[in-house]
Amino acid sequence: MPQSTPQPMPPKLAEIVAEFADAPRDVVLEMLLEFSDAVPPLPAHLTDRTGMEQVPECQTAFFLRAEVAPDRTVTTWFDCPPEAPTTRAFAGILAEGLAGASAEEVLGVPDDLYQRMGLAQAISPLRIRGGNAILARLKRQVREQLG
Numbered sequence: 001m002p003q004s005t006p007q008p009m010p011p012k013l014a015e016i017v018a019e020f021a022d023a024p025r026d027v028v029l030e031m032l033l034e035f036s037d038a039v040p041p042l043p044a045h046l047t048d049r050t051g052m053e054q055v056p057e058c059q060t061a062f063f064l065r066a067e068v069a070p071d072r073t074v075t076t077w078f079d080c081p082p083e084a085p086t087t088r089a090f091a092g093i094l095a096e097g098l099a100g101a102s103a104e105e106v107l108g109v110p111d112d113l114y115q116r117m118g119l120a121q122a123i124s125p126l127r128i129r130g131g132n133a134i135l136a137r138l139k140r141q142v143r144e145q146l147g
Contacts, residue, residue: 051065
């Protein structure tokens with residue numbers, strides 16, 4: 001069976017990763033705060049979190065859901081309180097960076113995404129672990145829907 005070529009990261013996510021990686025450390029936290037405001041509100045059918053998965057690795061209540069459409073594009077939803085700006089920032093980065101992405105592109109996002117962004121030097125290892133768990137659960141949901 002031939003090896004499949006890994007899909008590149010979605011272009012918008014790759015752009016965000018590069019912006020963070022190139023930013024001076026003192027600007028990174030500011031950039032994160034901007035992304036914490038980028039989390040779109042939940043649609044009506046998810047406002048009670050039915051069908052959403054909790055990410056217990058996050059220090060705060062964090063819920064997510066990925067849906068793969070018949071054309072294989074992925075829609076993501078995140079629910080995280082405003083009092084958790086770093087965790088909300090992870091959600092905002094993924095919401096913006098994965099908008100319109102294919103299932104293959106989502107699955108191709110590197111597992112060390114937050115380290116590539118240079119966040120390991122700016123925020124606590126516990127928060128990085130939460131971000132990695134968010135990405136892992138998102139990818140798992142996509143894989144399950146693809147069968």
